[in-house]
Amino acid sequence: MTVVIGFEGSANKIGIGIIRDGEVLSNPRRTYITPPGQGFLPSDTARHHRAVVLTVLQEALQQAGLTPADIDCVAYTKGPGMGAPLLTLALVARTVAQLWGRPLVGVNHCIGHVEMGRLITQAHNPTVLYVSGGNTQVIAYSERRYRIFGETIDIAVGNCLDRFARVIKISNDPSPGYNIEQMAKRGSRYVELPYTVKGMDVSFSGILSFIEEAANKMLASAECSAEDLCFSLQETLFSMLVEITERAMAHCGSQEVLIVGGVGCNLRLQEMMGVMCKERGAKLFATDERFCIDNGAMIAQAGWEMFRSGQVTELQDSWITQRYRTDEVEVTWRD
């Protein structure tokens, strides 16, 4: 029996979760939400995390019905992400690891998403679409690495959505993406937007600059509603994502798709991916907001895999890093 606690705080969500042999015992989370029209800055985010981290830690232990003595390993997000928030969580993880006398494991955030997706859905060897505010990658496992087959060559799809939300001043509560999704449901007019796929990669900065410039003009002239813009933006962005996922599947000969990351909560994205899968006779796997959105349990799960396959992070190596490629990690727990 191996019990791992995971600390996550690379962006505006702070989560601490506990996993015991594939069972999620607790997974509390808090989100730092900024007023409409504003994004979140590193120092403010770190301040938010510092204020709540010990409370969330207590919740994690209480909800799991465990004491520190029951924990076998302390996992934390090594990167990628925002520096100051990452550091806040790493400090706490290092401290409790020393206090409790337990080994540390530094986890790659992207791999945390993948491993949680695999655990919850039991997908065997899927093509993974990882989409969030900070990352957009198409990943497939091959020879001890999670290889990146396609990715964004500029900004992440979630970043595009979040910044568009700021332009039209949509609320960031519970998240800008969620509110865009709800508005899109009420939109019907399709507005043509730039569509950019380059081989297996995508580019979002073009569509973002277009819509940042055009949105206010179009809304002022009543050419379309904000709901129509949300609808059109989703249809275009998600089509691009489904296309590069399909191309990766064709390239690898894969029959399974797993969507992970905050943008993976979006039901329209799941629906579109489902249609593509059905046409190819492939199977779609997705999780709900508990595990799509950044959380501590996903770090605990990846940490559990790493720890059980013999990986441990020494104190002097337990730094954080803002840039950490998914394919840098040796996946020692799969063959």
Added chain:
Amino acid sequence: MELEKSMVVSEFLSKGSVLKQGAEARVYRDVFLGRSTIIKERFPKKYRHPLLDEKLTHRRTVQEVRSIQRCRRAGIPTPVVYFVDYTSHCIFLEDIVDSVTVRDHILATRQRPHPSPTLEPLEPLAARVGRVLARMHDEDVVHGDLTTSNMLLRRSGEGEAELSLVLIDFGLSYISALPEDKGVDLYVLEKAFLSTHPNTEPLFQKLLESYAASSKKSSAVIKKLDEVRLRGRKRSMVG
């Protein structure tokens, strides 16, 4: 008239044999005007909004044909376009018979027992690819989907020296003079090349050297390629 035309094409296709179904299109092989023909049918993607799907499919069909014609006019080897039906989005292309993809050729060559296990035997091929891509970029044609599966080696005589290179699959191509676009084109090839053929960095380097030597506008392109390579590393990865 348009409806009748596309019905004729659909009927024609139903008699042909489906070679493969890629992410983008269905490919058939049949005989057309007495010649062996590859028919590329871009079928509607149901996951896309119908307006987006129509725009995208039409645009890609037009771009593919335009890029192939432009390459051919400049003497760059591509299949001949026999016929295009813009209603059903079908392109009828010359079937490059008795050919093998560069991908399969490289895989087969690397598997053969050699006196020395180096990549040397493949260097002339890499150089040739570099030269052809340089000519294509000098024509301001950006392929958009360069992989070793999109390059064919056609046997035109005895022995390997007689293999001629043919570029195919111009579905994501467009016309651009920008070094940025050409740099990204090479970047896409580099990623595809190294993921399909692991540990062949020296071979790809040879390709780039040949490209640089053959293209009149190569230094700006190579500079952009270096920049694009770093982008993946330098991007802020929050969330």
